[in-house]
Amino acid sequence: SEDDGRTGISRWLKKATTKEDVSAKKVRKDRAQRPTRAVQQAGDSDSDDGFTAVGKDGKAAEGPKYTEQNLNESLLALIAQRGRKNTNKQAAIKALETLVDVGVNALQKAKVLMALLSAQFDSAPSSGYLAAETWHRAQARVNELLQLLENQQQITISETGDSHDYKEDYAYKGAAITLRGSVIAFIDRLDDEFTRSLQHIDPHTPEYVERMRDAVPLYLTIVRAQGYFERSGLSDSLCRVVLRRLDHLYYRTDAVNAHVEKQAAGLAHVEKQAGLPSAAASGDSVIAGFEPVVPSTTTAVQGIIHALCSFLYHNADPVGRSRAMLMHIFNHALHKRYHVARDLLLMSHIQENVHQADVRTQVLYNRAVAQLGLAAFRLGMVQESFEHLMELMSTGRQRELLAQGVGQQRVQQLSPNEEQLQRQRQLPFHMSINLELLECVFLTASMLLEIPFMAASAANPDARRAPISRAFRRMLDWNERLVFMGPPENTRDHIMAAAKALAAGHWEEACDMIRAIKIWALLPDADEITAMLTSRIQVEALRTYLFTYATQFESVSLDGLAAMFGLPKPKVYALLARMVYHSEVQASLDEVGAMLVFSRANYDASSRLQQTALVLSNKVNAFADINERVFELKINGGQPPADRQQQGGGAGGAGGDQQRANYQGRRDGPGQGRRDGPGQNRRDGPGQNRRDGGGRGRGGHRGGAMGGGHRRNDNN
């Protein structure tokens, strides 16, 4: 344990020499706060210079001979031992605890408490976490320190303060004084240790639940610290503590938060009774003057989150700002305020530079996007939901991307080091987004989009063949290849069965399958969602049916369709009108006879020969394209065709742009650009080539200029 302790100390050691060591050992989850932390450490190491001047062995400081006069020396001696080999940390803690009681005035107490807290945190093992009991003690001490600072407002603690190792501390009379230290570091550490313990405890045990109970006291401590920072005007620490507070709030629903906030308000109440300054605990009062005193209702909680976020938007550094933004988005999405959340995401332009952000922010971004997808789905916006989730789900690494563990296959690929990193990043279980639910939503959305699309592209040889959702298509193919099909067991099976029923036009069966999925119950508005899904399935079934069997009909009666798919007639009418207007089916409506009349082109298309002719013409065109490409390759002297690559790069870039444009210029509708992007590119690329090549052909050739011409072209 000595060795353990060594690293544990070095984690927290305030020495410049160990800084590298620290940064190597602890790749902390909160890289975001790294720079400030480093600054702080540097600052603290300065103060150490003052401390180390008085070096004594540990034994001398021990024993019951502490008095308020020699307290300062004893304290310095204890501090000096910190981080050395062969130091008995438990003994040091014990000694410091007695010192706390010896201290006669606030100044002495504050100094001892700070040292004690450092010592307590030092005792954490390097791998693993601070035991719950120790953590509780540390938390109590932090509260004590905060209490002291609340009572003695003339004492402030700041990272740039005085080291104050004077012997005359016992004679302190209450003059304004600034001590050197960092309260935010204690808060950070307390919170981090809590998170780490949750990471390590199996979430399915009572121990986890037990541990979760500490979340509220911890939150209260954070709120209290916020009050202190507001009073002492430490804006940097204030931003950090507000961010921590948000960290505790954003993933919970308003109802839960209201409960917690009530306690926070109660805290203020108690303190008021005790005759303490009221500004201390109702921390937001400075931030947002408009806030109600007792935030018990859900709207008030929403107000708190809003106030905290807007405080950070104005005051925090860019990283903090974007984290606050993402948490705000997540919270909006969680409460089904999809449009607000989406607009916030689009206007923040976070998606443009999230790739350069630190991992924790990226994870938060992914979480926000996933939650946005869920929100869209809950509102019945299937298309939007799909667009949001697609990127996340099609990687197959959603566990990793959401920092909720590592997928089974990926475990083997990761090096132990990476694996440890992953584990450090992992979010506590209670914060995680249910992956099965996410998958279920994604697949259901895919089904609703993909099945009619498949039917449409099968009927129309010109249609784009690339699937909307590759992941879904792959699963469906795999499912169809199965020789023996059992009844559906898990969520995925249910959706696949529903998809097959939908493709065949059996909407009722599809509905039953989807309704049978149990996981919907996890969503707060499950009934609404199943109702929404039913009506969506009816609509998509009708569309699929028409796409599939259009060639077999000369006309269809509206009443018949309405009866068949259980839809009201006006809705069928509107649906058909939409399909006709967008030329999805070659038909027109007959108002007088209330039917859909297919045009002649439609039965032409039914003939096999015609279809084949169309396919053939497409293939010949493709052949000609390939020919041109081969020629281009040749003209480059057998070299890998640079222009092709460039074009490929260009197309990829364009795709990326489009994706970005999605978020930026959301007006194209999420992802519409994405779908058009590559297709358009593909279509335009060769076409342009062809045209230009033609121009050259007519205008007389000029040697090898052709290749150059093409290259220029492709870059357009």
Added chain:
Amino acid sequence: MAEYDLTLRMVQSLDRQLVYPLLDFVASKEVYKAEDILRAKYELLSHTNMVDFTGQLYEKIHGTSELPAEFAAKREKVIEMLEEGELKTEHIREIIENPEVAGLLRQDKLQNMKLLRDNYQCTPEMVLELYNYGQLQYSCGNYGGSADMLFHFSILSTDPELTLSAMWGKLASEILLGNWEVAYEDMFKLRETIDKSHFKSQTELLQQRSWLLHWSLFVFFNHAKGRDGIVDTFLLPQYISTIQNSCPWILRYLTAAVVTNRRRRNMMQELVKIIEQVSYSYRDPVTEFVEALYVDFDFDRAAAKLEQCEDVLKKDFFLTVAFDDFVENARFFFAEVYCRIHKRIDMAALTKRLNMKQEEGEKWIVKLIRDTRMDAKVDFKDNSVIMNPSYNPIYQQVIERTKALVFRSQVLNGAIDKRGNSSAKKDEAKQDQKQKQKQPQQQQQQQKPGRRQPESAVPVAAQ
């Protein structure tokens, strides 16, 4: 009927004095209580220097003919300020209005300033006085004077921020004077300046743009070419996002402009997309009409909304003039969509939906068919219209697709020959077609297609 009134929202992005005509209009339509409007007017103008007029309003509100003493004091002060401004700018105005000097001024502002300083003893402070005086005149309601002053200032000043501000002042003056031609130009100049200049924050840029959107409404709906201008300007990506982010109600005007501008029919698709996306934050009968027609294909609702539009448009300061135009064109769009979707149309139902009388409706439909050259016939026996939608037979499709193949192959062929020639010069050993080398190029080109013929003939045979 205050539900669809936009005055309150517009006020935020307009200048005080521009709001006045709006309030006047709203007062005449009796949307709000007359007393409230009077108060609003008073409030509006009490921050300007139009003392006399404000005094009249005060009298009206309080029903007295006696004004508090502060009015007189303010009046005195304003007159004093005006005189002072007049005096201060006298010198520079003389110089600038001198045609000789005007001829000497060039594009380069720094150069101009130097020229004025060296030859005419003009200091930058004097130029700044122009700005102040212009502002004062504007505030007093003397728009002609303020337009002149601010115009001179924007030419001479080297301060981009003040220049921008002066341009806004000039635009407001021209709008209030009703010089639409000049205002139209000024507005485009302003748009260009805003797009070009850098603002400290995105918010500021957004604000400038949303101001421009609001102010330009005055110009667009009064200028002859305005209807084209509004469509072109508002559908620029940066202004679309401004509309979506800060002032979705502008969408009403954009929609009205697109609907009344039948020549820009192709803009409809784009508009529909925007309306659909903004519908969660803003909707009124005008946008809902378009939405019902193009998104939901609910003709009954569209017809109902069109009726509602009447009330909304008549009570809208900008659109009241365009009302008849709007209804006429909206009907046209309605019929267009209707005809495109239907094969057989019940004439009675359509005329009813279009809110027309039987006979009038029939005439209208026949006229529509004639004007748009639709392939449609009226069947009087059933009282219906039969559309003959054109379709593209598969044969035609195959022909179209394979048409270009011959040409493409020919081009490729030619290119290969070219290459053959040039590389042959470098390395003759590689060339095995020596006699072709010497043949003129054109012959080769003729030959190659012949050789390629079988390939491209395949699809042709399929016809």
